[in-house]
Amino acid sequence: MRFIFKTNYGQDINLAKHGGHIFWYSGLMALLLAAPWVFPEYWLAQLTFVLIYSVAGLGLMLLAGFTGLFSLGHAAFLGVGAYTQAVMTNAGVPFPIALVCAAGLSAAVGFVVGLPALRVKGIYLGIATLSFGFIVEEVLARWESVTGGNAGIHIKKPDIFGWVLETGDQFYFLCLVITVLATLGILNLLRSPTGRAFVAIRDSEISAQSMGIHLAYYKTLSFALSAGLAGIAGALYAHKLQFISPDQFNILQSIDLLLMIVVGGVGSVHGAFLGAIFLITMPQAIALFKDYLPAAVGQAPGLQGLIYGLVLIAFVLFEPMGLYGRWLKIRTYLQMFPFYRKGMFKRQKSFQKSDRLK
Amino acid sequence: MLFLQLVISGIAQGCIYGLIAMGFVLIYKATETVSFAQGELMMLGAFGGLVGMTMLGFPYWLAVISAIGAMAVFGVVLERIVIRPILGQPAFTIVMLTIGIGYVARGLITMIPGIGTETQALPVPYKDEIWNVRGLVLNVEHMVVIGATAVLCVVLFALFRYSKLGIAMQAASQNQLAAYYMGIPVQRLNGIAWGLAAAVAAVAGLLLAPITFVHANMGFIGLKAFPAAVVGGFGSLPGAIVGGLVIGIVESLSGFYLPDGFKDTAAYIVVLVMLMVKPNGLFGDKLRKKV
Numbered sequence: 195m196r197f198i199f200k201t202n203y204g205q206d207i208n209l210a211k212h213g214g215h216i217f218w219y220s221g222l223m224a225l226l227l228a229a230p231w232v233f234p235e236y237w238l239a240q241l242t243f244v245l246i247y248s249v250a251g252l253g254l255m256l257l258a259g260f261t262g263l264f265s266l267g268h269a270a271f272l273g274v275g276a277y278t279q280a281v282m283t284n285a286g287v288p289f290p291i292a293l294v295c296a297a298g299l300s301a302a303v304g305f306v307v308g309l310p311a312l313r314v315k316g317i318y319l320g321i322a323t324l325s326f327g328f329i330v331e332e333v334l335a336r337w338e339s340v341t342g343g344n345a346g347i348h349i350k351k352p353d354i355f356g357w358v359l360e361t362g363d364q365f366y367f368l369c370l371v372i373t374v375l376a377t378l379g380i381l382n383l384l385r386s387p388t389g390r391a392f393v394a395i396r397d398s399e400i401s402a403q404s405m406g407i408h409l410a411y412y413k414t415l416s417f418a419l420s421a422g423l424a425g426i427a428g429a430l431y432a433h434k435l436q437f438i439s440p441d442q443f444n445i446l447q448s449i450d451l452l453l454m455i456v457v458g459g460v461g462s463v464h465g466a467f468l469g470a471i472f473l474i475t476m477p478q479a480i481a482l483f484k485d486y487l488p489a490a491v492g493q494a495p496g497l498q499g500l501i502y503g504l505v506l507i508a509f510v511l512f513e514p515m516g517l518y519g520r521w522l523k524i525r526t527y528l529q530m531f532p533f534y535r536k537g538m539f540k541r542q543k544s545f546q547k548s549d550r551l552k
Numbered sequence: 553m554l555f556l557q558l559v560i561s562g563i564a565q566g567c568i569y570g571l572i573a574m575g576f577v578l579i580y581k582a583t584e585t586v587s588f589a590q591g592e593l594m595m596l597g598a599f600g601g602l603v604g605m606t607m608l609g610f611p612y613w614l615a616v617i618s619a620i621g622a623m624a625v626f627g628v629v630l631e632r633i634v635i636r637p638i639l640g641q642p643a644f645t646i647v648m649l650t651i652g653i654g655y656v657a658r659g660l661i662t663m664i665p666g667i668g669t670e671t672q673a674l675p676v677p678y679k680d681e682i683w684n685v686r687g688l689v690l691n692v693e694h695m696v697v698i699g700a701t702a703v704l705c706v707v708l709f710a711l712f713r714y715s716k717l718g719i720a721m722q723a724a725s726q727n728q729l730a731a732y733y734m735g736i737p738v739q740r741l742n743g744i745a746w747g748l749a750a751a752v753a754a755v756a757g758l759l760l761a762p763i764t765f766v767h768a769n770m771g772f773i774g775l776k777a778f779p780a781a782v783v784g785g786f787g788s789l790p791g792a793i794v795g796g797l798v799i800g801i802v803e804s805l806s807g808f809y810l811p812d813g814f815k816d817t818a819a820y821i822v823v824l825v826m827l828m829v830k831p832n833g834l835f836g837d838k839l840r841k842k843v
Contacts, residue, residue: 258644264644264647310824310827310828313827313828313831314827314831316643317580317586317643317647317786318782318786318827318831320586320644320647321778321779321782321823321827322823322824322827324775324778324820325779325819325820325821325823325824326820326824328775328816328817328820329817329820329821329824332813332816332817335813336812336813445775449651452648452651453648453651456648495662496658496659496660496661496662496663496768497659497663498659499655499656499658499659499662500655500656500658500659500660500663501659502652502655502659503651503652503653503654503655503656503657503658503659504652504656505652506648506649506651506652506655507634507649507652507653507656510638510645510646510648510649510652511634511637511638511649514641514645
């Protein structure tokens with residue numbers, strides 16, 4: 195067991211709590227840096243997707259996991275970012291400027307969507323964001339002069355002030371840098387007063403308000419930041435696929451993003467990454483195991499949806515903290531070795547609380 | 553005349569939305585959870601009718617009754633197995649759970665060889681019949697939808713107004729704890745509410761099936777019933793039907809008078825406006841914040 199003896203207040207908010215953190219995260223970083231030489235090209239491409247989805251997941255985690263506002267239309271922000279990036283890159287704007295614009299425009303749209311969040315809560319907010327997602331998808335499909343409509347749009351290679359990223363390895367490093375920056379940004383935000391305010395709003399709006407937290411300001415800020423991160427992820431997604439069309443940003447994509455954070459573990463930064471890994475490797479795993487199943491089951495088009503649904507149900511019922519929660523339990527078990535008790539992480543049973551009066 | 557025609561077809565479509573929305577409201581009122589699987593329950597109901605009519609060779613009325621009955625039992629079982637263990641958890645958890653149920657239902661249906669992946673027409677006796685009333689061309693399928701919805705509304709109204717069960721459900725939806733102290737078996741009522749919602753969804757599916765077709769993705773229409781429920785006020789049964797009618801008529805008119813693309817988004821635009829102007833909906837009760 196490890197005991198941390200705290201001698202100053204700074205230790206409370208250090209990003210790395212102890213030597214183990216520094217060691218393991220350095221190891222992970224070294225592995226990620228070496229990835230282009232370690233993994234074959236196909237897996238590197240999958241790893242790039244994991245990084246891209248992690249950025250989007252971080253955004254949604256900030257909104258859903260830390261501010262307690264759920265968005266059922268997050269793919270719309272992804273779409274706004276992707277299309278901004280595509281249109282600007284094709285017009286010859288360098289990558290960093292286009293990326294900032296994509297994030298900025300997404301954040302602005304997120305701000306607008308966040309406005310109803312001040313009046314409505316719970317399921318109403320979910321429906322407002324859902325509606326918004328549908329409207330954005332329709333706009334992307336109909337505004338043909340800019341977005342190319344349902345036929346989609348091709349996007350050029352990223353061009354950083356004259357240095358064009360041609361290969362997958364270079365693009366991987368670009369994604370890695372952006373993901374690391376986004377992660378550090380989120381971690382820093384969460385230990386700042388702003389992040390604490392988000393968490394306070396999640397836990398109880400009324401007590402947050404009475405502690406002097408300006409609900410309107412922080413809720414819209416959370417929406418804007420979350421949408422901005424989704425916009426960045428969308429921009430990278432567009433570059434990775436090199437071709438985007440409106441149906442990539444529909445309700446199913448929004449649900450995939452939610453599935454990602456629920457499976458990863460709502461309310462933990464690790465969860466965004468674990469969820470992204472799950473979301474990307476799951477179709478591959480299904481494709482691998484498909485051949486061992488009887489043909490009627492293995493080749494059915496609904497297999498993937500069925501497995502997604504079952505996994506989602508299983509996580510909600512048995513592991514509400516997601517993959518990260520499972521890891522926490524394993525870690526606690528190992529740390530306290532013979533003393534782990536079954537009830538340590540037991541969910542509190544409570545009476546049905548009314549959302550209507552919240 | 554054209555206007556009237558559009559309004560009537562809008563009303564028929566709106567009744568479908570209203571019926572699905574009624575399922576949301578029933579579940580929401582009883583258990584304070586929002587079911588995203590309502591559209592899929594409707595799809596299962598339609599498939600139930602299809603199986604009854606084509607494979608088992610039931611006559612129309614028997615197939616309808618057995619499909620509705622089977623769905624009601626399915627709803628009760630679903631509540632018992634997956635919903636009850638997580639009651640009391642945050643609303644979002646249950647939303648994700650019902651999304652998962654929807655995925656599973658859709659996946660399972662497409663796995664049934666033969667019927668799962670195809671689109672089929674439901675062989676109802678009133679298929680493709682048309683009434684001509686003073687120049688108005690009335691589709692019998694639409695008339696059946698409107699009539700059945702009206703009957704169902706009366707039945708549900710009577711249930712909630714006069715039967716002991718309905719009054720107990722009203723009590724439980726107002727305050728579960730107080731209802732429990734009065735000797736009302738709240739958990740059993742939750743199960744019955746799910747059964748009722750599934751049965752209503754099955755009715756919606758059987759009514760919609762002759763107009764569109766029976767296929768695995770017909771449940772997506774459930775996403776348009778959300779705006780209906782919100783416009784009416786999420787906690788009100790008559791509100792659900794009125795909201796459905798509003799959405800249906802707006803959609804039908806905007807499909808004709810406005811440019812392309814507005815037909816599919818009209819429902820969502822209406823609901824966004826509604827949320828900005830009157831977040832509690834047309835019939836929703838205003839509740840104060842209590843600490």
